Amino acid sequence: MPSATNQDLIDQWKNEPAPLLPLLHAFHNRDGYLSDDALRAVADGLKTPLADLYGTVTFYHHFSRTPGGLEAPRVCTGNICCMRGGNEILETLKAQGQAATEMPCSGRCDAPIPVLTGHTTLSGETAADLKPTPSPLPVPNPGDIEECLFSNIRKDGNNTLAGYQANGGFSALASVLKDDPTAITDTISASKLAGRGGAGFPTGLKWKAVADCDRHPKSIVCNADEGEPGCFKDRALMDYDPFALIEGMIIAAFATGAPRGFIYLRYEYPETNALLEKCLAEAREAGLLGNNILDSGFEFQLYVRRGAGAYICGEEGSLLNSLEGKHPFPRNKPPFPVTHGFEDKPTAVNNVETLCAVPHIVNKGAEWYQSLGLGDHVGTKLISLSGDILRPGNYEVPFGLPLKTLLYHWAGGPKDGRTIQAVTMAGLSGGFLGHQILEDLTLDDPCIKSHGSFLGAGGIMVFDDTRDMVKAAHDAMAFFAHESCGKCFPCRIGTQRLTERLNGDASELSLADWTNEVNDIGEAMKATSACGLGMAAPFVTESLLKYFPEQVAQATS
Amino acid sequence: MINDPNSVIAAQLSITIDGQQTSFTEGETIYQVSKRLEKNIPTLCYDDRLDAFGGCRLCVVEVEGIRNPVASCTTQANDGMVVKTAPPHIEKMRKTLLEMVASENRQIDVDPLRGLASQELSTLVNKYGARSGRFAGRKSGTTNLQDLNPFILRDYEQCISCYRCVRVCAEQEGDYAITVANRGFETQITAEFGNDLRDSDCTFCGQCVQTCPTGALADKKAIRHEELPEKIKKTRTVCPYCAVGCSIDLMTKGDKIVGAQPAMDGPANKGALCIKGQFTYDFIQHEDRLKKPLMKQPDGSFKEVEWNEALTAAARGFADARAKYGRHSIFGIASGRAPHEAAYTMQKFIRASFGTHHIDNCSRA
Ligand SMILES: Cc1cc2nc3c(=O)[nH]c(=O)nc-3n(C[C@H](O)[C@H](O)[C@H](O)COP(=O)(O)O)c2cc1C
Ligand code: SF4
Ligand code: SF4
Ligand code: SF4
Ligand code: FES
Ligand code: FES
Numbered sequence: 034m035p036s037a038t039n040q041d042l043i044d045q046w047k048n049e050p051a052p053l054l055p056l057l058h059a060f061h062n063r064d065g066y067l068s069d070d071a072l073r074a075v076a077d078g079l080k081t082p083l084a085d086l087y088g089t090v091t092f093y094h095h096f097s098r099t100p101g102g103l104e105a106p107r108v109c110t111g112n113i114c115c116m117r118g119g120n121e122i123l124e125t126l127k128a129q130g131q132a133a134t135e136m137p138c139s140g141r142c143d144a145p146i147p148v149l150t151g152h153t154t155l156s157g158e159t160a161a162d163l164k165p166t167p168s169p170l171p172v173p174n175p176g177d178i179e180e181c182l183f184s185n186i187r188k189d190g191n192n193t194l195a196g197y198q199a200n201g202g203f204s205a206l207a208s209v210l211k212d213d214p215t216a217i218t219d220t221i222s223a224s225k226l227a228g229r230g231g232a233g234f235p236t237g238l239k240w241k242a243v244a245d246c247d248r249h250p251k252s253i254v255c256n257a258d259e260g261e262p263g264c265f266k267d268r269a270l271m272d273y274d275p276f277a278l279i280e281g282m283i284i285a286a287f288a289t290g291a292p293r294g295f296i297y298l299r300y301e302y303p304e305t306n307a308l309l310e311k312c313l314a315e316a317r318e319a320g321l322l323g324n325n326i327l328d329s330g331f332e333f334q335l336y337v338r339r340g341a342g343a344y345i346c347g348e349e350g351s352l353l354n355s356l357e358g359k360h361p362f363p364r365n366k367p368p369f370p371v372t373h374g375f376e377d378k379p380t381a382v383n384n385v386e387t388l389c390a391v392p393h394i395v396n397k398g399a400e401w402y403q404s405l406g407l408g409d410h411v412g413t414k415l416i417s418l419s420g421d422i423l424r425p426g427n428y429e430v431p432f433g434l435p436l437k438t439l440l441y442h443w444a445g446g447p448k449d450g451r452t453i454q455a456v457t458m459a460g461l462s463g464g465f466l467g468h469q470i471l472e473d474l475t476l477d478d479p480c481i482k483s484h485g486s487f488l489g490a491g492g493i494m495v496f497d498d499t500r501d502m503v504k505a506a507h508d509a510m511a512f513f514a515h516e517s518c519g520k521c522f523p524c525r526i527g528t529q530r531l532t533e534r535l536n537g538d539a540s541e542l543s544l545a546d547w548t549n550e551v552n553d554i555g556e557a558m559k560a561t562s563a564c565g566l567g568m569a570a571p572f573v574t575e576s577l578l579k580y581f582p583e584q585v586a587q588a589t590s
Numbered sequence: 591m592i593n594d595p596n597s598v599i600a601a602q603l604s605i606t607i608d609g610q611q612t613s614f615t616e617g618e619t620i621y622q623v624s625k626r627l628e629k630n631i632p633t634l635c636y637d638d639r640l641d642a643f644g645g646c647r648l649c650v651v652e653v654e655g656i657r658n659p660v661a662s663c664t665t666q667a668n669d670g671m672v673v674k675t676a677p678p679h680i681e682k683m684r685k686t687l688l689e690m691v692a693s694e695n696r697q698i699d700v701d702p703l704r705g706l707a708s709q710e711l712s713t714l715v716n717k718y719g720a721r722s723g724r725f726a727g728r729k730s731g732t733t734n735l736q737d738l739n740p741f742i743l744r745d746y747e748q749c750i751s752c753y754r755c756v757r758v759c760a761e762q763e764g765d766y767a768i769t770v771a772n773r774g775f776e777t778q779i780t781a782e783f784g785n786d787l788r789d790s791d792c793t794f795c796g797q798c799v800q801t802c803p804t805g806a807l808a809d810k811k812a813i814r815h816e817e818l819p820e821k822i823k824k825t826r827t828v829c830p831y832c833a834v835g836c837s838i839d840l841m842t843k844g845d846k847i848v849g850a851q852p853a854m855d856g857p858a859n860k861g862a863l864c865i866k867g868q869f870t871y872d873f874i875q876h877e878d879r880l881k882k883p884l885m886k887q888p889d890g891s892f893k894e895v896e897w898n899e900a901l902t903a904a905a906r907g908f909a910d911a912r913a914k915y916g917r918h919s920i921f922g923i924a925s926g927r928a929p930h931e932a933a934y935t936m937q938k939f940i941r942a943s944f945g946t947h948h949i950d951n952c953s954r955a
Contacts, residue, residue: 345773533728
């Protein structure tokens with residue numbers, strides 16, 4: 034088959050919504066990298082300045098500018114993979130003459146080390162046993178507590194339209210379309226569902242703000258960027274319950290009056306990308322998406338847009354800039370996306386997990402959802418558990434569950450003869466919690482915030498007593514430095530300086546000077562950074578100093 | 591934006607800044623209102639001609655009821671807001687931020703000939719006592735030495751990634767010649783594919799040079815005169831090149847013209863210049879400049895003569911040509927550098943003295 038010409042690709046995409054990323058991917062896929070000529074053609078085709086486009090392309094980790102780059106192996110050297118041989122795989126592949134490079138956590142911390150080549154995720158303990166591997170399913174319900182999000186996920190065929198419908202799928206949509214849009218928003222508000230992407234903003238309130246805004250067309254954007262290290266729960270939902278996400282998005286669209294929606298998916302999930310494209314095609318075919326959904330007269334068009342490797346594109350302003358083809362710096366707020374989002378129009382940006390909960394809540398009611406939490410807590414949360422633990426994986430926990438129950442009863446505890454030294458919260462963004470306080474910790478924000486951290490998107494990494502916590506902190510900070518967008522001074526310089534202070538480069542500093550510098554940088558970052566990345570990164574050093582001062586003293590002397 | 595005290599709306603909106611209550615117009619930022627009150631909020635990424643960016647974070651202020659400080663340049667004033675522009679904990683963080691920025695550059699002090707805003711960083715570093723040498727570590731930015739263009743020095747080792755250059759090029763010039771490549775500590779100002787400026791869409795207007803707060807971008811022609819001992823004197827004048835009439839400040843050291851800078855308050859240009867006004871002032875003192883008329887001799891060589899002689903010869907030449915070939919054999923082209931009055935006189939001269947409509951001007955814009 035003759036490959037498509039530049040003009041074919043441009044004609045295919047230039048009149049589509051949010052065309053830049055898919056057009057760049059089309060060239061990247063055709064040529065195996067983005068050549069100068071490709072960038073010239075794209076700039077010309079989309080009438081965008083070439084220098085601007087060049088800057089934007091170089092922002093993304095996974096757009097390759099060298100021939101063969103698309104297929105070259107990218108080995109995860111994230112915190113968890115570092116502890117289990119990621120660097121060794123990288124070195125072995127390089128020694129074999131492959132153009133292997135590193136990538137940050139690619140959301141497979143519950144499986145052997147992932148290596149991305151082209152559109153395939155290989156995985157293995159060593160370079161020798163790398164092979165294409167489907168993403169792991171959540172383990173069978175470990176707690177015998179009623180689940181919401183995972184209630185159907187382990188059933189065979191649930192990720193096909195027929196299978197999803199057999200499990201009751203799209204019944205929520207059918208009932209919603211007969212109802213008044215404000216009633217749906219009221220139900221979601223009453224359920225007290227809050228954002229599961231990290232910030233915890235009440236979902237009903239967000240939808241109401243979009244619905245109340247009289248500027249059109251509105252959009253629903255699903256944040257499927259899942260870039261936080263140690264977070265891989267959205268991956269499980271999309272791989273094994275993709276139609277729940279689609280149904281949740283259609284309901285959100287109906288509630289807010291949005292005729293278009295996007296799923297912004299991280300680059301590192303190529304198999305998920307293919308699956309979602311297939312599911313969307315099936316849903317369109319079945320009249321579940323399009324001009325006249327289930328003959329109700331309601332119109333909603335849904336598109337997948339693939340990112341290109343940038344953690345910051347999970348931050349909603351940056352995500353929207355990326356979708357629009359702009360340089361993906363975060364936006365200044367206010368205004369917020371609910372009034373000025375995609376193409377400056379009202380937009381609800383919601384996390385995958387948030388949206389997937391919606392059909393369940395519509396089906397079973399707000400009270401039912403509330404009752405899933407323990408004690409005064411409301412609802413459930415997916416936790417991605419990884420690291421030094423016998424059964425890493427995704428768990429659906431009721432809010433308020435003791436951490437001990439999750440770690441020891443559900444996930445089997447640390448490996449034989451080991452004890453748990455620390456866990457992270459919110460992937461890496463919540464920093465560490467030391468063994469000193471884990472005994473009484475419950476998984477809910479009031480408790481975790483009282484320890485100066487937060488649950489965020491629900492990634493928990495476990496470090497046992499063999500681990501060097503300064504090294505763990507270094508790897509965490511190196512991630513933030515790698516992903517800092519460079520917009521604001523405190524984060525651009527601060528993440529770099531903190532990384533240097535954790536890798537021994539600043540060892541001529543006395544412990545007192547070291548601590549002062551680290552604290553002053555952290556204070557300025559937390560208070561003045563322009564977005565959550567820079568505000569959260571100092572939790573790493575702060576918690577390191579709080580729980581492991583003796584390890585710091587040793588490392589800096 | 592200027593506050594109109596007679597406006598009803600303006601009278602209704604009020605904000606308290608450092609204990610001082612004042613009215614403001616909807617849409618004004620905290621920074622703009624504070625500036626009117628002559629508050630000295632430090633900034634590095636701000637240029638009032640550009641959209642506020644929110645990068646340097648030096649302008650953060652405390653707003654009552656909001657936990658974290660807010661960037662005053664990007665945050666609009668709200669009715670009833672109570673703001674403190676310089677409480678001690680914010681001043682401390684400003685110092686930290688300046689120490690951090692200072693730590694990424696090799697050089698804080700640069701010659702003022704580099705550019706109009708080039709002293710902003712060193713001024714703030716001095717004001718906040720931020721030469722502590724704390725936060726030492728890797729430096730950022732790579733100076734581009736291979737770009738041999740005659741106008742703009744691209745000394746990115748002194749760059750602090752405020753992106754004023756990129757933004758002025760896009761927002762003011764509409765040229766989009768330069769961009770931010772990479773991210774985080776690796777960000778680098780560059781043209782596409784790392785090209786030299788002359789292979790890019792750059793028009794060498796010098797706007798990026800003049801907005802750069804560190805002198806990372808510098809006027810290559812001006813800095814040739816760094817070593818001259820005299821102090822820089824600035825004289826407000828008008829660019830002689832075209833009828834737009836951009837205001838410039840001509841910089842001299844002693845008798846020597848050493849550079850030109852755009853006047854931010856120039857009524858015609860508001861801080862903008864083109865390549866000519868910005869970089870081509872040196873014809874004034876150029877050794878090849880003609881100061882007296884030259885008259886062509888029968889052997890083809892030129893001889894210096896007095897004005898009277900030259901004008902007489904020219905008049906004779908015109909009269910002969912008209913007599914021999916007719917009045918339409920003469921065509922006048924006025925210089926684009928001529929102001930209105932001179933252009934008018936020129937067409938009057940061609941029409942009245944030669945009797946032809948063959949008159950035009952070289953400016954076709
Ligand atoms: C640095 C940074 C990264 C983020 N990454 C993600 C992400 O990968 N996925 C996500 O859903 N939200 C992410 N967020 C949060 C989003 O900005 C936003 O709050 C969220 O998508 C809103 O959806 P929700 O209300 O359903 O949680 C991130 C925020 C920051 C500051
Ligand atoms: S905090 Fe970091 S990631 Fe966020 S805007 Fe600033 S530099 Fe970019
Ligand atoms: S000189 Fe003018 S056109 Fe050239 S890069 Fe600077 S601002 Fe842009
Ligand atoms: S070159 Fe100057 S204006 Fe441009 S980003 Fe660097 S410091 Fe700012
Ligand atoms: S997959 Fe490697 S650290 Fe998460
Ligand atoms: S002036 Fe406000 S952030 Fe730089």
